[in-house]
Amino acid sequence: xxxxxxxxxxxCGIIGARRxxxxxxxxxxxxxxxxTEDGIRAGLTPAEARRQALIRLGGAEQTRQAYRxxxxxxxxxxxxxxxxxxxxxxxxxxVFTITVIATLAVGIGATTAVFSxxxxxxxxxxxxxxxxxxxxxxxxxxxxxEEFTLGGFFFDWRDNQKPFEAFASQEALPHACDLVExxxxxxxxxxxxxxxxxxxxxxxxxxxxxxxxxxxPNGSRVALISYGLWQDHFNRDASVxxxxxxxxxxxxxxxxxxxxxxxxPTLQAADVMMPFALDEGVERASSPGHxxxxxxxxxxxxxxxxxxxxxxxxxxHTRDTLIPAQIRKDFHLSVRSLRDRETKDVQLTAxxxxxxxxxxxxxxxxxxxxxxxxxxxxxERELAVRSALGASRGRLIRQALTEAxxxxxxxxxxxxxLAEGLLRVFLKLAPTGIPFLTxxxxxxxxxxxxxxxxxxxxxxxxxxxxxxxxxxxALAARITNSRRRTVLRRSLVAGQIAISMxxxxxxxxxxxxxxxIEQQKLGLQTNGVLTARIALPGFRYDTGEKKMAFYLxxxxxxxxxxxxxxxxxxxxxxxxxxxxxxxxxxxAAEGKPHAAQGTGGSVVVRRxxxxxxxxxxxxxxxxxxxxxxxxxxxxxxxxxxxLLAARMFPGADPIGKRVQSGHDGxxxxxxxxxxxxxxxxxTEQDDPEIYSLRRSAAEDWGPPAPVLIVDALLPASTVxxxxxSQIAQLDPTVPVEIEPLSETxxxxxxxxxxxxxxxxxxxxxxxxxxxxxxxxxxxxxxAQRTQEIGVRMAxxxxxxxxxxxxxxxxxxxxxxxxxxxLGAALGTARLLKSLLYNVKPHDPLLYAVAMLLLALxxxxxxxxxxxxxxxxxxxxxxxxE
Amino acid sequence: MGEKSDVWQGTLALxxxxxxxxxxxxxxxxxxxxxxxxxGDLLQLNYGTLYPALLKLEQEGYIRSRWxxxxxxxxxxxxxxxxxxQRQVKKAAAEWEQTTAILSRFLAPAEEA
Numbered sequence: 001x002x003x004x005x006x007x008x009x010x011x012c013g014i015i016g017a018r019r020x021x022x023x024x025x026x027x028x029x030x031x032x033x034x035x036t037e038d039g040i041r042a043g044l045t046p047a048e049a050r051r052q053a054l055i056r057l058g059g060a061e062q063t064r065q066a067y068r069x070x071x072x073x074x075x076x077x078x079x080x081x082x083x084x085x086x087x088x089x090x091x092x093x094x095v096f097t098i099t100v101i102a103t104l105a106v107g108i109g110a111t112t113a114v115f116s117x118x119x120x121x122x123x124x125x126x127x128x129x130x131x132x133x134x135x136x137x138x139x140x141x142x143x144x145x146e147e148f149t150l151g152g153f154f155f156d157w158r159d160n161q162k163p164f165e166a167f168a169s170q171e172a173l174p175h176a177c178d179l180v181e182x183x184x185x186x187x188x189x190x191x192x193x194x195x196x197x198x199x200x201x202x203x204x205x206x207x208x209x210x211x212x213x214x215x216x217p218n219g220s221r222v223a224l225i226s227y228g229l230w231q232d233h234f235n236r237d238a239s240v241x242x243x244x245x246x247x248x249x250x251x252x253x254x255x256x257x258x259x260x261x262x263x264x265p266t267l268q269a270a271d272v273m274m275p276f277a278l279d280e281g282v283e284r285a286s287s288p289g290h291x292x293x294x295x296x297x298x299x300x301x302x303x304x305x306x307x308x309x310x311x312x313x314x315x316x317h318t319r320d321t322l323i324p325a326q327i328r329k330d331f332h333l334s335v336r337s338l339r340d341r342e343t344k345d346v347q348l349t350a351x352x353x354x355x356x357x358x359x360x361x362x363x364x365x366x367x368x369x370x371x372x373x374x375x376x377x378x379x380e381r382e383l384a385v386r387s388a389l390g391a392s393r394g395r396l397i398r399q400a401l402t403e404a405x406x407x408x409x410x411x412x413x414x415x416x417x418l419a420e421g422l423l424r425v426f427l428k429l430a431p432t433g434i435p436f437l438t439x440x441x442x443x444x445x446x447x448x449x450x451x452x453x454x455x456x457x458x459x460x461x462x463x464x465x466x467x468x469x470x471x472x473x474a475l476a477a478r479i480t481n482s483r484r485r486t487v488l489r490r491s492l493v494a495g496q497i498a499i500s501m502x503x504x505x506x507x508x509x510x511x512x513x514x515x516x517i518e519q520q521k522l523g524l525q526t527n528g529v530l531t532a533r534i535a536l537p538g539f540r541y542d543t544g545e546k547k548m549a550f551y552l553x554x555x556x557x558x559x560x561x562x563x564x565x566x567x568x569x570x571x572x573x574x575x576x577x578x579x580x581x582x583x584x585x586x587x588a589a590e591g592k593p594h595a596a597q598g599t600g601g602s603v604v605v606r607r608x609x610x611x612x613x614x615x616x617x618x619x620x621x622x623x624x625x626x627x628x629x630x631x632x633x634x635x636x637x638x639x640x641x642x643l644l645a646a647r648m649f650p651g652a653d654p655i656g657k658r659v660q661s662g663h664d665g666x667x668x669x670x671x672x673x674x675x676x677x678x679x680x681x682x683t684e685q686d687d688p689e690i691y692s693l694r695r696s697a698a699e700d701w702g703p704p705a706p707v708l709i710v711d712a713l714l715p716a717s718t719v720x721x722x723x724x725s726q727i728a729q730l731d732p733t734v735p736v737e738i739e740p741l742s743e744t745x746x747x748x749x750x751x752x753x754x755x756x757x758x759x760x761x762x763x764x765x766x767x768x769x770x771x772x773x774x775x776x777x778x779x780x781x782x783a784q785r786t787q788e789i790g791v792r793m794a795x796x797x798x799x800x801x802x803x804x805x806x807x808x809x810x811x812x813x814x815x816x817x818x819x820x821x822l823g824a825a826l827g828t829a830r831l832l833k834s835l836l837y838n839v840k841p842h843d844p845l846l847y848a849v850a851m852l853l854l855a856l857x858x859x860x861x862x863x864x865x866x867x868x869x870x871x872x873x874x875x876x877x878x879x880x881e
Numbered sequence: 882m883g884e885k886s887d888v889w890q891g892t893l894a895l896x897x898x899x900x901x902x903x904x905x906x907x908x909x910x911x912x913x914x915x916x917x918x919x920x921g922d923l924l925q926l927n928y929g930t931l932y933p934a935l936l937k938l939e940q941e942g943y944i945r946s947r948w949x950x951x952x953x954x955x956x957x958x959x960x961x962x963x964x965x966x967q968r969q970v971k972k973a974a975a976e977w978e979q980t981t982a983i984l985s986r987f988l989a990p991a992e993e994a
Binding site for chain 1: 908909910911926927928929930932933936937940941942943951953955956957958965969
């Protein structure tokens with residue numbers, strides 16, 4: 001308490017120093033006077049008495065000094081003085097200051113922004129208890145890459161498994177559900193087992209979890225609601241517990257509220273969670289039973305690999321009893337960590353972004369280091385003078401540290417602002433598939449980490465000159481040549497160039513790959529094509545007849561519009577996104593044996609109306625297209641893609657042959673062969689494709705809901721409102737989602753666009769900073785050698801010789817750094833391989849372009865100071881001290 | 882300085898507080914002389930060190946100061962104890978006594994050993 005009071009008073013003492021100093025001077029004076037009087041009284045002469053008094057005091061000035069140090073906080077005073085001094089120095093040298101701060105800002109800003117994005121993907125623990133032991137368990141197969149389980153074997157696994165201490169499922173897909181009350185809302189509902197939340201270590205913030213008896217068929221109907229729903233719909237009213245809400249027309253009692261920020265391990269959205277309430281007996285006996293997503297918590301000390309081995313017998317039993325023999329080979333057991341389940345496909349992107357941004361940070365640090373060293377060297381004389389005037393080493397080091405800290409803090413502040421901005425840009429650019437991104441914010445932990453890093457690299461190199469005892473030579477006003485430090489600076493610059501080379505070549509690879517993606521032939525037209533998804537409410541359009549009637553009316557209405565070339569329906573759209581696939585081995589050609597089961601990969605199946613081919617401008621290469629007459633003829637007709645035709649009927653004419661999809665499907669007659677279309681995303685190998693005719697029969701219009709395709713002569717902005725109003729005339733309540741096909745395609749390229757833009761930006765920053773570093777070193781070298789240049793010129797060297805002399809320095813660094821960088825780039829390019837499309841990771845042309853670009857910019861950076869050096873007047877240079 | 886001892890920090894504060902407690906308000910010079918007298922002139926005080934020590938006590942709120950007039954009609958700054966100071970003297974004195982008591986046991990002539 002008393003100590004604190006003293007500290008506070010000393011802190012205040014820093015302000016208003018003058019008056020108190022005077023006060024103490026008066027007190028001392030009175031002290032000395034009284035002491036002198038006593039001395040005189042004791043018989044000394046006045047002069048001797050005063051001398052004695054001062055001696056006993058220990059010197060008036062020393063006392064004042066000791067008093068002053070106690071009165072205020074001397075270190076704080078010194079610090080303030082250092083800060084003022086540093087700020088004066090920065091004002092005198094704004095280019096240096098701005099360069100350092102901008103460099104730090106870019107380094108810190110980019111690192112913080114990227115780290116904030118990848119943190120959740122790569123590092124941050126998942127929001128569940130024991131998240132490192134939670135795994136996703138189940139089967140995978142070629143058409144479903146995420147683990148799933150089925151009611152037919154889930155219970156068997158649950159009861160007999162050993163590696164897990166908890167094992168529970170949620171429904172495979174949340175379903176749309178309606179909250180029916182005064183204030184109705186459309187929600188997402190999900191069913192989960194009673195053990196599901198305890199498995200994740202989640203307990204409701206309000207109320208309780210499901211009881212086992214509620215998770216049985218005919219158990220009481222209860223519901224957990226999400227925090228968001230509780231907040232938005234129930235105004236966080238605690239009395240919602242035990243209230244009965246109406247979900248999809250039947251009552252459910254709310255028993256709890258899920259925690260804020262709770263997310264399903266599948267990352268699906270869900271507002272209401274209800275007990276799965278599966279009938280165990282029925283499920284066990286059924287094949288396949290309910291599809292679900294199963295998660296489990298490993299026992300402590302059990303690894304994923306061990307768990308997989310231990311599950312193998314259960315899996316083998318399931319495979320041999322439940323899965324039809326023909327497709328058995330396609331099913332595999334999979335146990336994956338929850339993190340891999342959630343983010344596997346973006347982890348590589350995240351690592352690459354992180355690595356490249358760390359490279360940028362490295363370059364930034366090297367740059368700051370170089371700049372600080374240059375400044376230190378140019379101030380060697382100043383340091384020598386200060387040290388000669390009595391400044392201690394500690395004092396000089398403190399001063400240097402203060403400057404470094406100030407620069408770092410300013411850089412950090414600017415960096416965090418930049419990070420905030422960059423993050424917004426990321427969000428704009430980012431594809432939808434990157435999880436957690438929308439919730440990413442500049443993280444204070446991360447920001448402080450980068451600030452610390454900046455402080456460290458600033459301080460380290462800011463200190464270097466101060467640590468060295470200023471030599472007396474430095475006083476002699478000559479710019480001294482400290483070889484060791486120059487070597488260090490040069491290697492820093494070479495390192496910067498090397499890292500930039502790596503970034504630049506990676507960016508070039510991605511850019512080329514992105515270009516390939518954008519410029520590839522899709523095999524279909526996207527210009528002028530609009531797609532519309534019409535969500536018919538299931539309860540009013542409950543039969544295929546009603547749906548078909550609606551869609552056919554819409555088709556007819558749209559065809560009457562001016563400037564519409566074709567109107568068609570399909571259940572999915574190329575080139576990417578969802579489509580209903582089949583295994584190749586499920587297809588049968590008449591008179592030919594089935595292909596070996598589970599082989600041949602997958603085949604895209606689309607159910608289309610005849611105008612599909614005209615709307616998307618897909619040419620028919622053989623036979624004929626589907627026709628309007630086919631729709632009502634009742635016959636089954638298909639069109640095969642060229643790839644599929646060649647596979648099913650090698651060397652034969654497929655027209656008129658009959659094919660069957662699935663073992664119970666109708667036999668369909670091949671009407672024609674269509675040109676191949678990009679149909680498996682933008683970067684994957686095309687799949688064979690089969691188009692079956694969407695007949696005007698009720699059974700052809702069931703789920704999945706068809707997509708409307710309109711090919712128009714007029715721009716989308718004109719046609720879209722027409723389409724809307726035509727559909728509204730048929731039924732004003734159905735929601736319509738319209739999107740030009742070109743936009744859909746562009747969205748598919750979001751991921752590579754995101755990666756390319758970011759890496760390109762980092763490469764740009766890296767090169768820019770490296771070039772600044774290079775310029776700094778060459779300018780410094782040129783300044784150091786001013787006298788030498790003068791001598792050389794006086795002895796007859798031409799300006800070209802001087803240019804060669806100075807630029808040669810830079811050229812050496814460029815060649816050295818470039819060569820190192822090229823090696824590193826070739827070594828790391830393999831990591832990019834899976835992100836590249838139609839680009840070889842070692843494409844020599846791209847590396848040459850990157851090299852050339854870097855060399856040109858770097859050369860320019862050396863030529864500027866080198867040219868300046870040639871402008872030196874020999875006589876003046878010789879006089880330069 | 883012969884056999885005269887120097888004063889180490891911490892004890893000087895206690896001496897000053899204790900002197901102010903018994904003597905009432907004193908100016909710096911008077912306080913210094915008084916401490917020397919009380920020590921039986923065994924202590925040789927470096928007067929310059931007294932003032933930072935007094936300042937510290939004042940910052941901690943144990944003493945306060947005001948300008949007044951000395952016995953010889955000279956303007957001087959007088960120091961006196963505050964309430965907190967009076968409590969502090971008792972506390973510090975008790976602590977000091979305990980310390981010396983413990984130390985004296987160590988320094989007592991060995992009896993049983």
